[in-house]
Amino acid sequence: xxxxxxxxxxxxxxxxxxxxxxxLGGAGGLITAGAVQTVFAxxxxxxxxxxxxxxxxxxxGEYAEGDRFRGLKVPQVRAVVGRCDALPLPEIARLVxxxxxxxxxxxxxxxxxxxxxxxxxxxxxxxxxxxxxxARAGRINNWDxxxxxxxxxxxxxxxxxxxxxxxxxxxxxxxRLWERRIAVLASGYFIGCGQxxxxxxxxxxxxxxxxxxxxxxxxxxxxxxxxxxxxxxxGFLAEHAARMPRTMLRYAIEKHSAAERAGWLxxxx
Numbered sequence: 001x002x003x004x005x006x007x008x009x010x011x012x013x014x015x016x017x018x019x020x021x022x023x024l025g026g027a028g029g030l031i032t033a034g035a036v037q038t039v040f041a042x043x044x045x046x047x048x049x050x051x052x053x054x055x056x057x058x059x060x061g062e063y064a065e066g067d068r069f070r071g072l073k074v075p076q077v078r079a080v081v082g083r084c085d086a087l088p089l090p091e092i093a094r095l096v097x098x099x100x101x102x103x104x105x106x107x108x109x110x111x112x113x114x115x116x117x118x119x120x121x122x123x124x125x126x127x128x129x130x131x132x133x134x135a136r137a138g139r140i141n142n143w144d145x146x147x148x149x150x151x152x153x154x155x156x157x158x159x160x161x162x163x164x165x166x167x168x169x170x171x172x173x174x175x176r177l178w179e180r181r182i183a184v185l186a187s188g189y190f191i192g193c194g195q196x197x198x199x200x201x202x203x204x205x206x207x208x209x210x211x212x213x214x215x216x217x218x219x220x221x222x223x224x225x226x227x228x229x230x231x232x233x234x235g236f237l238a239e240h241a242a243r244m245p246r247t248m249l250r251y252a253i254e255k256h257s258a259a260e261r262a263g264w265l266x267x268x269x
Contacts, residue, residue, distance in 0.1 A: 029083055030080065031087065033091040033094035033095045036103070037095075037103060040072060040077075040080065040103065043072060043076055048069075048071035048073075052071065056069070056144070064142050067141065068101060069101050070100055070102045074105075077102050077105050078109065080106060081106050081109045081110055081113065084110060085110050085113040092110050095110070096140075097137075097139060101145075105145060108145055109148065111127050111131055112152050112153060115128070115152065124156075128154065128157040131153045138176075138178075141178055142178075143181065143213055143217075146182055150182040150186045151186055154171075154182055154186035154189075155187070159189065159193065165201075168183045168187060168202060169183075171183035171186075172206055177213065180211075184203070184221055188221050191221065191224045191228060194228065196228065199222070200236050204239075204240060207240055207244055212247060215251075218248050218251075219249065219250065219252045222251070222252035223251055226253075226255055226256075237249075237253070
């Protein structure tokens with residue numbers, strides 16, 4: 001007869017704790033998507049979900065139809081990102097493929113952090129391509145996910161590359177709203193470098209875009225152009241204000257004087 005030695009309950013519990021600590025990366029780090037999701041599930045706030053769904057337009061027929069929220073605040077997500085920014089790309093992919101909005105936000109913010117500290121062009125290229133693939137797959141599917149990532153990843157990669165204009169123009173022509181917004185927001189990176197030409201070209205190309213979120217994005221980036229090159233913005237307005245959607249125009253002229261704003265709005269449609 002073979003006797004099976006049973007481990008004491010305390011030893012079994014200790015083994016379980018060790019397994020948990022391994023998944024969580026020791027004292028503080030998170031090294032798997034599952035560990036990140038466990039933290040998020042523990043911190044979830046169901047009472048905030050309905051308000052978030054309304055704010056991010058997740059209802060039937062709205063631009064983020066069906067998106068799901070855990071009810072976390074952005075600082076909570078960022079705090080967890082600080083503990084998991086060494087996640088390997090397959091684990092990041094698991095987060096970005098999650099049905100939960102906060103999981104996807106965390107995964108994309110990890111990509112931003114890894115891209116910023118990567119020294120090797122091959123690593124940065126891999127992260128950039130991963131990001132665009134996620135956009136094509138519909139994983140980057142709301143304005144907040146675009147706005148905190150596009151400039152740093154797409155803009156950061158394309159800054160000194162010859163395919164910059166062609167890539168931005170291709171994204172701006174996409175049938176996917178979020179790829180179009182990525183193009184415009186990515187151009188904001190170049191504005192910070194003193195280069196406004198891409199934004200002005202994309203603004204003209206997207207002037208007649210039917211979506212309100214594109215009107216806001218284009219107007220916002222035009223306003224950023226104006227902060228650095230007021231004549232360039234006013235030259236654009238002189239050519240396009242009469243046909244710009246009202247929201248786009250209002251965003252673009254927000255830093256003008258009251259009298260100037262009134263003049264441009266009178267010239268608008």
